[in-house]
Amino acid sequence: MRLADRSFDAIVIGGGHNGLVAACYLAKAGKRVILFEASDHLGGAVTTGEITPDYMISTASHLIEALPRRIEKELKLSRNGLRFAARNLPTIALSRDKRHLVLSSRRRDIAALREWNAHDAAALVEFSARLKAYAAALRPLLLGVPPSFTGPSSDAVTALRRLVWRMRRLGQPSFEDLLRVLPASIGDLVDATFETPLLRAAFAFEALRGTAEGPYSPGTAFNLIYRRALQLETRGTSLPRGGMGALVTALRHSAEGLGVAIRTGAAVRCIIVENNVAVGVETVAGEFLRAPAILSSVDPRATMLDLVGAANIDAGLAMRLAQTSRRGATAKLNLALDGLPTISGLAPAEYGARLLVVPSLGELDQAFASFKRGEVPAELGMEVTIPSVADTSLAPAGHHVMSVLIQHVPYEVAGGWTLQRDRLLDRVIETLARYAPDLRARIIAGEMLLAPDIEAKFGLAGGEWHCGEMRPDQLLMFRPTPELARYRTPLRGLYLCGAGSHPGGISGLAGQLAARTVLSEGGRA
Amino acid sequence: MTGGGDILAVDGAGPGEAEETLNFQMQPEFEEPQATADAGPFSTASDEPPFSRRVLTTPLHLSVAMESITNRWTDWNGYTTPEILTTLDDEYRALRHAAALADISPLVKYRIGGRDAAIYLDRLVTDNAMRLSVDEVMPVVFCEDRGFVVGDGHLFRLGEDEYRLVTDELHLAWLLDSALGFDVSVEDVSVALAGLSLQGPHAAAILNATGFFEVETLRPYAARWFDIVGMPVYASRTGATGELGFELWLDPEDAPMLWTRLIDKGAEFGIAATGYALRELARIEAGIPRAGRDYLGAFSAVDAADASTPFELGLASLVDLENGHFTGRDALRRLKQQDPRHLVVSLALDFPEPVQFCAVERQGEIDGTATSVVFSPALGINLALVRLKYRPAPVALSVGVDLREGLSVRRLKIPARLLTEPVIGSPLRHAVPAPLLAEY
Numbered sequence: 001m002r003l004a005d006r007s008f009d010a011i012v013i014g015g016g017h018n019g020l021v022a023a024c025y026l027a028k029a030g031k032r033v034i035l036f037e038a039s040d041h042l043g044g045a046v047t048t049g050e051i052t053p054d055y056m057i058s059t060a061s062h063l064i065e066a067l068p069r070r071i072e073k074e075l076k077l078s079r080n081g082l083r084f085a086a087r088n089l090p091t092i093a094l095s096r097d098k099r100h101l102v103l104s105s106r107r108r109d110i111a112a113l114r115e116w117n118a119h120d121a122a123a124l125v126e127f128s129a130r131l132k133a134y135a136a137a138l139r140p141l142l143l144g145v146p147p148s149f150t151g152p153s154s155d156a157v158t159a160l161r162r163l164v165w166r167m168r169r170l171g172q173p174s175f176e177d178l179l180r181v182l183p184a185s186i187g188d189l190v191d192a193t194f195e196t197p198l199l200r201a202a203f204a205f206e207a208l209r210g211t212a213e214g215p216y217s218p219g220t221a222f223n224l225i226y227r228r229a230l231q232l233e234t235r236g237t238s239l240p241r242g243g244m245g246a247l248v249t250a251l252r253h254s255a256e257g258l259g260v261a262i263r264t265g266a267a268v269r270c271i272i273v274e275n276n277v278a279v280g281v282e283t284v285a286g287e288f289l290r291a292p293a294i295l296s297s298v299d300p301r302a303t304m305l306d307l308v309g310a311a312n313i314d315a316g317l318a319m320r321l322a323q324t325s326r327r328g329a330t331a332k333l334n335l336a337l338d339g340l341p342t343i344s345g346l347a348p349a350e351y352g353a354r355l356l357v358v359p360s361l362g363e364l365d366q367a368f369a370s371f372k373r374g375e376v377p378a379e380l381g382m383e384v385t386i387p388s389v390a391d392t393s394l395a396p397a398g399h400h401v402m403s404v405l406i407q408h409v410p411y412e413v414a415g416g417w418t419l420q421r422d423r424l425l426d427r428v429i430e431t432l433a434r435y436a437p438d439l440r441a442r443i444i445a446g447e448m449l450l451a452p453d454i455e456a457k458f459g460l461a462g463g464e465w466h467c468g469e470m471r472p473d474q475l476l477m478f479r480p481t482p483e484l485a486r487y488r489t490p491l492r493g494l495y496l497c498g499a500g501s502h503p504g505g506i507s508g509l510a511g512q513l514a515a516r517t518v519l520s521e522g523g524r525a
Numbered sequence: 526m527t528g529g530g531d532i533l534a535v536d537g538a539g540p541g542e543a544e545e546t547l548n549f550q551m552q553p554e555f556e557e558p559q560a561t562a563d564a565g566p567f568s569t570a571s572d573e574p575p576f577s578r579r580v581l582t583t584p585l586h587l588s589v590a591m592e593s594i595t596n597r598w599t600d601w602n603g604y605t606t607p608e609i610l611t612t613l614d615d616e617y618r619a620l621r622h623a624a625a626l627a628d629i630s631p632l633v634k635y636r637i638g639g640r641d642a643a644i645y646l647d648r649l650v651t652d653n654a655m656r657l658s659v660d661e662v663m664p665v666v667f668c669e670d671r672g673f674v675v676g677d678g679h680l681f682r683l684g685e686d687e688y689r690l691v692t693d694e695l696h697l698a699w700l701l702d703s704a705l706g707f708d709v710s711v712e713d714v715s716v717a718l719a720g721l722s723l724q725g726p727h728a729a730a731i732l733n734a735t736g737f738f739e740v741e742t743l744r745p746y747a748a749r750w751f752d753i754v755g756m757p758v759y760a761s762r763t764g765a766t767g768e769l770g771f772e773l774w775l776d777p778e779d780a781p782m783l784w785t786r787l788i789d790k791g792a793e794f795g796i797a798a799t800g801y802a803l804r805e806l807a808r809i810e811a812g813i814p815r816a817g818r819d820y821l822g823a824f825s826a827v828d829a830a831d832a833s834t835p836f837e838l839g840l841a842s843l844v845d846l847e848n849g850h851f852t853g854r855d856a857l858r859r860l861k862q863q864d865p866r867h868l869v870v871s872l873a874l875d876f877p878e879p880v881q882f883c884a885v886e887r888q889g890e891i892d893g894t895a896t897s898v899v900f901s902p903a904l905g906i907n908l909a910l911v912r913l914k915y916r917p918a919p920v921a922l923s924v925g926v927d928l929r930e931g932l933s934v935r936r937l938k939i940p941a942r943l944l945t946e947p948v949i950g951s952p953l954r955h956a957v958p959a960p961l962l963a964e965y
Contacts, residue, residue, distance in 0.1 A: 311644050314852040
């Protein structure tokens with residue numbers, strides 16, 4: 001069947017999780033939707049791949065932390081095959097002296113911490129509560145279309161006033177404290193809160209993961225609050241059975257069940273603009289397709305500058321988009337192992353947890369300095385999961401796969417990655433071997449994705465995972481730029497629905513909110 | 526002759542600057558860098574460190590100074606420029622009845638070239654730049670995203686992919702910002718290009734006598750290359766005086782020779798060298814607001830209330846909302862539906878001697894600001910460009926004037942009237958062919 005023979009109400013560009021979520025919600029509302037994906041598989045960086053035959057792993061991102069329960073339910077993901085190998089994964093900060101620390105405010109874990117450091121045990125309870133309260137106050141802002149500064153209803157002021165009011169309810173000292181925390185660095189915050197170096201470093205790493213910031217960069221404390229607020233919508237960190245690709249497969253089944261036409265291997269060359277209205281798309285293959293609504297889950301910068309073209313938007317907007325920051329700082333290492341590495345001091349039940357390998361706060365700051373200089377950091381902060389512990393389908397019996405996110409790895413490195421790649425790999429394995437001495441011997445195969453690889457493989461500019469860094473000046477009503485923050489664009493009929501839009505992260509919320517925006521306007525017509 | 530040979534390129538001016546800076550420092554100070562024939566036209570500029578001089582002189586400085594009997598100079602874009610060379614009355618008479626020659630080299634000139642030059646400019650300016658043909662000129666205004674005017678000027682199309690933008694103020698940063706995503710090069714060629722303006726009823730005749738053959742066939746806003754005794758000169762039928770007139774663009778090295786030639790050949794036609802005061806007077810008579818004086822560019826205005834839209838400047842005719850996107854179009858579409866906040870308009874004050882005033886009043890309340898005030902010798906009244914608060918209904922305006930008589934002062938309230946069209950506009954402006962002397 002030729003495309004031109006069918007007509008569609010909406011075209012979704014890009015088959016990442018947000019694109020799929022947007023397509024599903026539109027289709028659910030009875031719209032005829034077609035989705036174009038440039039590569040031959042859906043999901044983008046949310047995908048499962050093979051390290052070597054029989055060893056499967058989430059190629060890039062490896063945990064679901066922010067997918068709202070509501071989206072899961074409304075799109076019937078469970079009925080469409082989404083199963084969880086593990087939910088509510090604990091987070092454990094590994095310690096070199098084998099006294100690993102479970103980062104939770106559960107009574108048992110606090111009791112364990114109290115034996116170690118009574119002050120920190122109390123501080124952790126208080127800190128967790130505070131973080132939760134701030135996150136709860138921020139939450140309503142994340143679940144809706146970001147407020148706007150312009151237009152007749154300048155509701156940003158109202159929204160911020162409401163936020164202040166919610167904060168005020170936390171009580172006077174808390175409110176003052178919040179005003180101080182918002183622009184603060186996570187380093188200063190944890191220094192003032194905890195005594196145990198490991199606890200400080202672990203929380204600092206939590207705030208820095210995926211960002212191109214150091215522990216003492218201003219605004220990093222807000223990262224932690226924002227991330228926690230996104231996590232409120234779901235039931236803890238979870239591990240989908242079959243890797244992250246399973247989420248996309250479920251979304252795909254859901255979309256197809258709702259009648260969405262999905263075209264993979266069909267890259268969009270440009271969005272056709274006629275007199276300030278986006279009327280359709282042209283694919284690289286030369287096909288034309290028109291629809292009253294076009295949603296792009298591609299990076300907003302690429303959408304507006306490459307697909308729409310600078311000639312069709314204002315120069316100031318083009319500049320602001322070009323200036324949005326995309327510094328890839330996270331590399332990924334996937335390992336196939338012929339057995340479970342022994343991490344001394346870790347209980348057998350804890351191998352399936354989210355493991356943080358963090359250097360001290362000072363070393364983390366040094367790592368950021370190295371990152372800025374374009375060098376391989378001496379000490380690396382990492383997030384490690386061994387998903388095969390909970391999900392035996394990923395590797396042959398008795399064998400395992402390990403997924404490592406490596407923080408503060410620059411896009412470009414002095415001497416070039418061809419020379420430095422093995423050095424980084426060595427340093428990663430060496431660091432991990434401090435905790436799991438038999439790791440090196442157990443490696444069968446592995447793949448390492450550096451920022452340039454992530455850029456090439458998933459089309460993420462600068463190897464930055466979020467289509468625009470998630471930092472305070474690029475979140476909420478500033479994501480991706482103030483005039484594009486409400487999913488609408490200056491071009492009628494064109495909407496943004498990807499991770500580069502509010503609220504970001506693997507939440508699908510951008511897709512859902514964009515679809516809601518489209519439906520509220522009834523498309524162009 | 527055609528525009529193929531580009532005399533304006535400044536490609537050689539950039540490299541080796543650091544090295545030459547060093548050389549300059551080793552030279553004894555009294556040794557003035559001089560533009561000699563073998564040093565090339567840009568040696569003066571490249572022999573010294575960039576921005577080392579705040580006071581600049583145009584390539585025509587010595588030629589113009591020869592004509593001065595007043596020694597009254599002023600500053601125009603950092604260039605030493607004659608305020609009045611003889612007397613303003615004589616210069617004005619030349620403009621309206623013979624021909625006024627002026628050095629307009631201080632204008633800012635940008636060369637815009639490259640494969641995407643046409644679509645780049647179409648996105649830059651509010652009008653449809655795609656319809657500009659080679660050897661044509663159009664007045665343009667360009668806005669930022671909110672629809673506020675960044676600047677205005679004239680756009681020349683020199684070749685298929687080559688344009689020149691002539692403006693009153695510097696705009697390189699905005700031009701480069703706007704170039705994102707386009708295959709264009711934007712360079713400031715102000716130093717590499719001299720400009721002369723010849724305005725007045727005899728302008729065509731003088732040019733004709735100087736060797737600009739058939740210059741009278743140029744339509745308004747058309748331009749063409751001429752060869753004047755071996756000097757390539759690009760002549761355009763433009764000028765901000767409301768008069769028949771031409772502007773001549775050429776290599777700075779050749780400019781003094783052309784100046785001398787024009788003075789020689791024009792003598793019998795009554796040519797007069799004129800200064801900046803006349804340029805301002807003619808501009809205000811023609812009702813043309815000047816950037817930086819009568820309105821603030823969007824990036825100069827600290828408060829958005831001080832910036833202006835094209836509609837507020839009376840430049841609505843330069844805004845084409847229908848054909849193609851340009852920066853600020855969405856905003857201007859919205860703004861067009863609304864009343865303007867203020868208007869820049871011409872005001873006439875029927876008072877027979879020059880007065881100075883700032884505030885324009887309406888029923889005793891200040892309702893606007895006069896940004897340029899002149900006394901028009903031809904009409905015997907004061908003219909001003911004013912920025913008035915917008916009123917849907919016409920209102921009676923007046924200005925307060927302090928009049929000095931000897932040692933005493935009288936405070937007068939003088940009624941003022943709004944002008945809907947320029948008070949002076951020679952019919953010769955539009956005549957094609959432009960009249961030569963015999964027909965005048």
